[in-house]
Amino acid sequence: MADVRFLPSLADVPPPAWDALHDGRNPFVAHAFLQGLEAHGCLREDWGWSPHHATLWDEERLVAAVPGYLKDNSHGEFVFDHAWAHAYAQHGLDYYPKWLGGVPYSPVTGPRLLARDDPARQALLTAIQQETRRLGLSSAHVNFPTSGEDAAFPASWLPRIDVQYHWRNPGHWRDFDGFLAEFDHKHRKNIRQERAKVLRTGATFRTVHGDEASDAELEAMFGFYLQTFRDYGNSPALTLDFLRHLARSMPRQVVMFFAEHEGRIIAGALCLRGGDTLYGRYWGAASHLPGLHFETCYYQGIDYCLREGLTVFEPGAQGEHKLARGFLPTLVHSRHWIAHPDFSAALSRWCAEEAVAVRRYAHTLTTHTPFKHRA
Structure with a gap:
C-alpha cells in the first residue's frame, strides 16, 4: 500500500x-x-x-x-x-x-x-x-x-478560470518581420515606432544565460527587481542568493535581457526557459528611455523565441497592453x-x-x- x-x-x-x-x-x-x-x-x-x-x-x-x-x-x-x-x-x-x-x-x-x-x-x-x-x-x-x-x-x-496573454508562434514565423507581417497596418507601425525610439537613444541589448552571467550582472538584475518592487510598494520575496543559485543549478534555463546605454546596464528582464516556452518573470530599469519597457520585456523575448525555436512566450499575469503587441488571451x-x-x-x-x-x-x-x- x-x-x-x-x-x-x-x-x-x-x-x-x-x-x-x-x-x-x-x-x-x-x-x-x-x-x-x-x-x-x-x-x-x-x-x-x-x-x-x-x-x-x-x-x-x-x-x-x-x-x-x-x-x-x-x-x-x-x-x-x-x-x-x-x-x-x-x-x-x-x-x-x-x-x-x-x-x-x-x-x-x-x-x-x-x-x-x-x-x-x-x-x-x-x-x-x-x-x-x-x-x-x-x-x-x-x-x-x-x-x-x-x-x-x-x-x-x-x-x-482566468485570462493571461501569451505569444504563440503558429509555426511559420522565422523572424520579427515575419511576425509583424501578420499585423494590421496601425499596430505594425506602432511597434516599429516603439522599437525605433529606443534604438535612437543609443541603447543596445544583450542576452545573457545563467552560465554566462557575471556576479556583477546578477547583482544588477537583482537590483532592478528590488527597484520595481519598491516602486510599487511591494515587499520583494526573492533573494540574490536565490538568483545566484538558479544561475548555477539551471544555467541554460535562466535567460536575462540587458539594456545598456552609455557604457552601463540600465535595465534588465529576468526569464526562465522551458522545453518550448519562455517565461517572463521580473524586470526593472534605472532609466526611463522611450520604449525601454516594451523592448526589454516583450520584443527581446519574442526575438529570442524566434531565434531559439521556442513556440510560446508567457510574459506574466495581467496586462491588456500586451494584446496590442501580439500576446493573445489564453485561459x-x-x-x-x-x-x-x-x-x-x-x-x-x-x-x-x-x-x-x-x-x-x-x-x-x-x-x-x-x-x-x-x-
Missing part, C-alpha cells in the same frame, strides 16, 4: 527522485527551483508560506507529489480569493490557514500533480482532502495546472476543494457565474487583436 507523507521541506526528497516525476520541460517544478526557494530565504513563515508538500511513496520510491504550502494569507498566489476569505469572516469562520498546491510567486501554467499514472494522481487528491480535514483547514487549492491535469480533478474540486485554470459543504455549494455557483464572465471577456478580447486575420 502506498504511503502518504506531507513533508516540511524538499530537502527531504532526493532531487533525482522528484525530477523523475516530470518531463523537465517546465523549470518551475524542478527540484532546483522549488528547493532553492526554501534554501535561500524566499519562503518565510511570517509571509504566509510554510512548505507542506504532498508525496506518495511505494516503500522508499517516490511515485507522486504536489509542491504544497500551508498559507495564512493569499500573498504571491495570483489566483485571487480575497472575496472568499471575506465571506468566511462575515460568517465568523476562519478561511486561513489553507493548503495551496502550486509554485510560489509564479503565475505560470505547468504540471502540478506530479505522478507516474492516473491512480497515483487520484490518490494524491484524496490524501490532500484528508490532510485538509485532519488539520482543520478551510480548503485546498491547486493553482495553474495544465489543461490535461485540470480535466483529471473530480467535480468536488471547484474549477476557476488558465485553478481548482479548489472547500471543506465546508454549504460554502462549497455557494462557491460552486459563484465559480460558474465567474466563468461565464471570464469567457465573455476573453471572447471580447479576441475581437481586438492586432492581427489582420483575427481569432
Whole structure:
C-alpha cells in the first residue's frame, strides 16, 4: 500500500527522485527551483508560506507529489480569493490557514500533480482532502495546472478560470518581420515606432544565460527587481542568493535581457526557459528611455523565441497592453476543494457565474487583436 507523507521541506526528497516525476520541460517544478526557494530565504513563515508538500511513496520510491504550502494569507498566489476569505469572516469562520498546491510567486501554467499514472494522481487528491480535514483547514487549492491535469480533478474540486496573454508562434514565423507581417497596418507601425525610439537613444541589448552571467550582472538584475518592487510598494520575496543559485543549478534555463546605454546596464528582464516556452518573470530599469519597457520585456523575448525555436512566450499575469503587441488571451485554470459543504455549494455557483464572465471577456478580447486575420 502506498504511503502518504506531507513533508516540511524538499530537502527531504532526493532531487533525482522528484525530477523523475516530470518531463523537465517546465523549470518551475524542478527540484532546483522549488528547493532553492526554501534554501535561500524566499519562503518565510511570517509571509504566509510554510512548505507542506504532498508525496506518495511505494516503500522508499517516490511515485507522486504536489509542491504544497500551508498559507495564512493569499500573498504571491495570483489566483485571487480575497472575496472568499471575506465571506468566511462575515460568517465568523476562519478561511486561513489553507493548503495551496502550486509554485510560489509564479503565475505560470505547468504540471502540478506530479505522478507516474492516473491512480497515483487520484490518490494524491484524496490524501490532500484528508490532510485538509485532519488539520482543520478551510480548503485546498491547486493553482495553474495544465489543461490535461485540470480535466483529471473530480467535480468536488471547484474549477476557476482566468485570462493571461501569451505569444504563440503558429509555426511559420522565422523572424520579427515575419511576425509583424501578420499585423494590421496601425499596430505594425506602432511597434516599429516603439522599437525605433529606443534604438535612437543609443541603447543596445544583450542576452545573457545563467552560465554566462557575471556576479556583477546578477547583482544588477537583482537590483532592478528590488527597484520595481519598491516602486510599487511591494515587499520583494526573492533573494540574490536565490538568483545566484538558479544561475548555477539551471544555467541554460535562466535567460536575462540587458539594456545598456552609455557604457552601463540600465535595465534588465529576468526569464526562465522551458522545453518550448519562455517565461517572463521580473524586470526593472534605472532609466526611463522611450520604449525601454516594451523592448526589454516583450520584443527581446519574442526575438529570442524566434531565434531559439521556442513556440510560446508567457510574459506574466495581467496586462491588456500586451494584446496590442501580439500576446493573445489564453485561459488558465485553478481548482479548489472547500471543506465546508454549504460554502462549497455557494462557491460552486459563484465559480460558474465567474466563468461565464471570464469567457465573455476573453471572447471580447479576441475581437481586438492586432492581427489582420483575427481569432
